Amino acid sequence: MNMIQALNSAMDVMMQRDDKVVIFGEDVGYFGGVFRATANLQKKYGKTRVFDTPIAEGGILGTAIGMGAYGLRPVVEVQFADYIYPAFDQLVSEAARLRHRSAGEFWAPLTVRSPCGGGIFGGQTHSQSPEGIFTHVCGLKTVMPSNPHDAKGLLIAAIEDDDPVIFFEPKRLYNGPFDGHHDRPLKSWAGHPSAEVPDGHYRIELGKASIVRPGQDVTVLCYGTMVHVCLAAAEESGVDAEVIDLRTLLPVDIDAIEASVRRTGRCVIVHEATRTGGYGAELSAIVQEHCFWHLQAPITRVTGWDTPYPHALEWEYFPGPARVVAALKSAMEAA
Incomplete structure (x- = not known):
C-alpha cells in the first residue's frame, strides 16, 4: 500500500x-x-x-x-x-x-x-x-x-x-x-x-520511536518526510549515523532518545518547519537535560528557514540531504 x-x-x-x-x-x-x-x-x-x-x-x-x-x-x-x-x-x-x-x-x-x-x-x-x-x-x-x-x-x-x-x-x-x-x-x-501493510487490525503504540538506521557515531532525530531525507544523507555522508523516526511527537520517546545519544555522544535534529520555536528546540532541550555529560559535540538543528512559506522557492526552503550531510560532518569534526 x-x-x-x-x-x-x-x-x-x-x-x-x-x-x-x-x-x-x-x-x-x-x-x-x-x-x-x-x-x-x-x-x-x-x-x-x-x-x-x-x-x-x-x-x-x-x-x-x-x-x-x-x-x-x-x-x-x-x-x-x-x-x-x-x-x-x-x-x-x-x-x-x-x-x-x-x-x-x-x-x-x-x-x-x-x-x-x-x-x-x-x-x-x-x-x-x-x-x-x-x-x-x-x-x-x-x-x-x-x-x-x-x-x-x-x-x-x-x-x-x-x-x-x-x-x-x-x-x-x-x-x-x-x-x-x-x-x-x-x-x-x-x-x-x-x-508491506497488513490488511487487518494492528496498532503501533503512541509514544514509541523507531530506529530506522542503526549507527554508532551520531544520533539523528527526525520525523515525517525528513526521515527519508536523513536516510539519504546518512548514506551519502559516510557517517555511521543512527536515524530515529520519532513517529509520535507528544508523548515523545525520551528513553529511545536518551539511550541513543548517550551511546553516540552526538545529535543532529532535522525537521521541515521553521527553526525558531520549532519542535527541534524542545528536542534539543531534552537531549541537553538527559545527555549533557555524554555529548562530544554541540547539538545541531537542520530546519526550514525563518520566513513565511516561500511558494516560488520551496525547494530552497526544505532541509535537503546536502544540509543534513554538512551537519553530520560538522558534528563528527567537533572536538
Missing part, C-alpha cells in the same frame, strides 16, 4: 470493528477527500457515518468534541494543516482540557487528520508544518508518520485512544518516499519494506 491506501485501510478497519467511529470533514464523503484518503468509505458505511461538512473548522472540531463526550469516536479531516487555526481554540480550550476539567466524567476520544508540509507547490496556505504549536498543548497527542506501515498502525492507535490526537500526514509521502532533491517522489512505495 501507499500511505493514502494505508490510512484508508486503517479507517475502514476501525469502522468495521466499532460502530461508534464516525468520519466527517471537508469533502471526505462523496468525493473521498481531496487526497482520496476516505475514498469509498461513505459508499460502504453510509452518509450517517461518513459525511461532508461546511468549510468551518471551528464548527467541525466543536461538533467532534461533543460527539466524543457523548460516546462516539469521531475521526475528522481538516483538509490542510494550514486550515486548522480557526479550530485552535476548540482544540486547546475544550478538547485538551475536557477530561481534567470534568474530573474524568467526560473525555474527547477524537482524531484530527490533516495533510501537512510542502512539496506540492500549494503556496503559503497549503504547505505549513504547524506541529510545534500543538506539542505545546498539554492534553493533546501529536503524531506524524513517515511510511505506510506506521501510518496505519499509528492511526488505529489514535482512533482507539481515549484522548484527542492530532494526526499530521506529510503530503509528499502520500504516494512514495522522498529524498528532498526532487519535486516528486523518487519512486512509488512498491517494493519498499515499509509499504
Whole structure:
C-alpha cells in the first residue's frame, strides 16, 4: 500500500470493528477527500457515518468534541494543516482540557487528520508544518508518520485512544518516499519494506520511536518526510549515523532518545518547519537535560528557514540531504 491506501485501510478497519467511529470533514464523503484518503468509505458505511461538512473548522472540531463526550469516536479531516487555526481554540480550550476539567466524567476520544508540509507547490496556505504549536498543548497527542506501515498502525492507535490526537500526514509521502532533491517522489512505495501493510487490525503504540538506521557515531532525530531525507544523507555522508523516526511527537520517546545519544555522544535534529520555536528546540532541550555529560559535540538543528512559506522557492526552503550531510560532518569534526 501507499500511505493514502494505508490510512484508508486503517479507517475502514476501525469502522468495521466499532460502530461508534464516525468520519466527517471537508469533502471526505462523496468525493473521498481531496487526497482520496476516505475514498469509498461513505459508499460502504453510509452518509450517517461518513459525511461532508461546511468549510468551518471551528464548527467541525466543536461538533467532534461533543460527539466524543457523548460516546462516539469521531475521526475528522481538516483538509490542510494550514486550515486548522480557526479550530485552535476548540482544540486547546475544550478538547485538551475536557477530561481534567470534568474530573474524568467526560473525555474527547477524537482524531484530527490533516495533510501537512510542502512539496506540492500549494503556496503559503497549503504547505505549513504547524506541529510545534500543538506539542505545546498539554492534553493533546501529536503524531506524524513517515511510511505506510506506521501510518496505519499509528492511526488505529489514535482512533482507539481515549484522548484527542492530532494526526499530521506529510503530503509528499502520500504516494512514495522522498529524498528532498526532487519535486516528486523518487519512486512509488512498491517494493519498499515499509509499504508491506497488513490488511487487518494492528496498532503501533503512541509514544514509541523507531530506529530506522542503526549507527554508532551520531544520533539523528527526525520525523515525517525528513526521515527519508536523513536516510539519504546518512548514506551519502559516510557517517555511521543512527536515524530515529520519532513517529509520535507528544508523548515523545525520551528513553529511545536518551539511550541513543548517550551511546553516540552526538545529535543532529532535522525537521521541515521553521527553526525558531520549532519542535527541534524542545528536542534539543531534552537531549541537553538527559545527555549533557555524554555529548562530544554541540547539538545541531537542520530546519526550514525563518520566513513565511516561500511558494516560488520551496525547494530552497526544505532541509535537503546536502544540509543534513554538512551537519553530520560538522558534528563528527567537533572536538
